[in-house]
Amino acid sequence: LGDYANEEEMAVAHGDAVAGAPAEVYRRYLEGGSLGFQQCRDCSSAVFYPRVLCPVCGSTSLEWRTSGGHGMVYATTAVHRRDDEPYNVALVDLEEGFRMMSRVEGVPAEEVSIGLRVRFEVREEDDGPVAVFVPAESAG
């Protein structure tokens, strides 16, 4: 059990089923200001979005991890609206080896480019915290 007092504590730390639904655990990470993802203990694949089994090898032994939040834009689009500025939607590849949909802020939507290095931040929105990215060189 290592540093854990009991099996439940270890399971919670590892985000096993007892820790809650995958979407709930992900949200709790965001509420704590972190980007959570899963890693398979059997095949080492990074898993996102969170699940109860590894989509690569089928193992149910998935461990929750905190991403360093460093990534690169893989694909990008600016969604246009009739009466407002366009907003960005992007797919971001994180250094830990998973890809997620998000948006890049801090630059005009049309100027987000593939290959841009970005860094994770949390935004509080009406329905809860949301993971977004900003250009890596920008401070704050």
Place this chain on the structure above:
Amino acid sequence: MSLRGRAVIVGVAESDLGEIGPGFTPLDLIGQATSRALEDAGLEKADVDGLFSASAYYHMPTLSVGEYLGIRPRYSDATNLGGSSFVSHLFHAAAAIDAGLCEVALIVYGSTQRSAGGRLVSGSETLPYEGPYRPRYPVSMYALAASRHMHEYGTTREQLAEVAVAAREWAKLNPKAFVRDDLSVEEVLDSRMVSSPLSVLDCCLVTDGGGAVLVTSAVRARDLRKPPVYLLGAGEAHWHRNISQMPDLTVSAAAESGPRAYGMAKIGPEDVDVAMLYDAFTINTVLFLEDLGFCRKGEGGAFVSGGRISPGGELAVNTNGGGLSYNHPGMYGLLLLVEATRQIRGECGERQVAGANVTLVHGNGGVLSSQVSAVLGSEETL
């Protein structure tokens, strides 16, 4: 044992297309198309014992269709693979007919989405991990794929626009096409941006419409009205549902479904006379030409340029005008089968490709998710 040549398309029809007007239901359009397809084949409704449909309107589509038409099938398949469903239904119908589970299969689709206010009945069921970012379903997902193709291979917006222009040139030859006026590359580039790099003229139409396809065994087909159009091969593949889960946004699962279909048909892309590729967006045609072996990966942009897929070009692609200019009633896959069959029968009038013996039908569903390929051939290809 291979299904090559075991099943035959014996009847095809469209319902009324375009803008039907208020009050009609998708089932009304299915009724129209079914009646016309039975007439086309020389079959009676009572002959139908297998029923295939998919729908964004009806939760249990074959039950709704069976009741409306008064058909009591002994074999029913409502596989929903988005717009590619109906190419899949042809494949499944061939297997069911070959196994003796039914003899005459009816595949149907109908949609009134234009008359219902232009609202796309969306196949979106948003992941909690994606909803907050408000991608516009489905165009933003295809836009992401286009952005990646442009980045990796230098594909340009002008090349994507060439796809829309070629589709329009074919549509001008098709009296049933919804839009038939002139279109230039510049007009596509200058049209309203929706989700960059895709502008509104990179996107398919929103129309009403439906269709019906009748399939039976090679033996039964001999006594029927029209020249037989054989299913020579078919293949399915899907790797993802949500665009974030697509492994490489420049390679669709058509790279698997195509070779499966070619393998069964014992032909290759060089043998294809007409390619009917599901063009919900201009990037689709580029991706599918590459993934289905008409050119190498990354060369699709050049392949579609200079009128090479227009009438009189190198390869006849989407001869009805495609989802971009003919009709796109929410799910378009059934209408691909209608045109592919008519090309082999030689029924396409001004847009007929001379001596068309082999057509490739390629259906796409979801957000580049489901890919289903089928090869159709005339009697002499057997």
